Amino acid sequence: MCEANAYLRSDGKEEMLMEMVDKIIPQDGGLVLEDIFGRRQVIKARIAELALVEHRIVLEKEAEK
Amino acid sequence: MCEANAYLRSDGKEEMLMEMVDKIIPQDGGLVLEDIFGRRQVIKARIAELALVEHRIVLEKEAEK
Secondary structure, three states, X not given: OOOEEEEEEEXXXXXXXXXXXXXXXXXXXXXXXXXXXXXXXXXXXXXXXXXXXXXXXXXXXXXOO | OOOEEEXXXXXXXXXXXXXXXXXXXXXXXXXXXXXXXXXXXXXXXXXXXXXXXXXXXXXXXXXOO
């Protein structure tokens, strides 16, 4: 399975937000994350970096906009 | 390996943009795509959808901004 873990970066630190993420859909200024079990989470953030081979998705809160 | 294929969606159709994408980094209003061999491509587009289990990344050109 090629899911990834989503981390939220703030102040240079990353914390785990959601494991086994399958889908991400940008929506209404935020992101809808869905894991491989279909569980969803909506977060006001943007994608800062994807590194799929490392199974990493890094998100950042929308700040200066 | 958990790379994905990147498709560019326009007018409801999707065309293959880059295979075996490892990294995506948003930068300067566009995206830097890097495949598993380290080859890079920069495109003025945004992420429309990720579906990692299906190895799909769908991008869309920036339109009305």
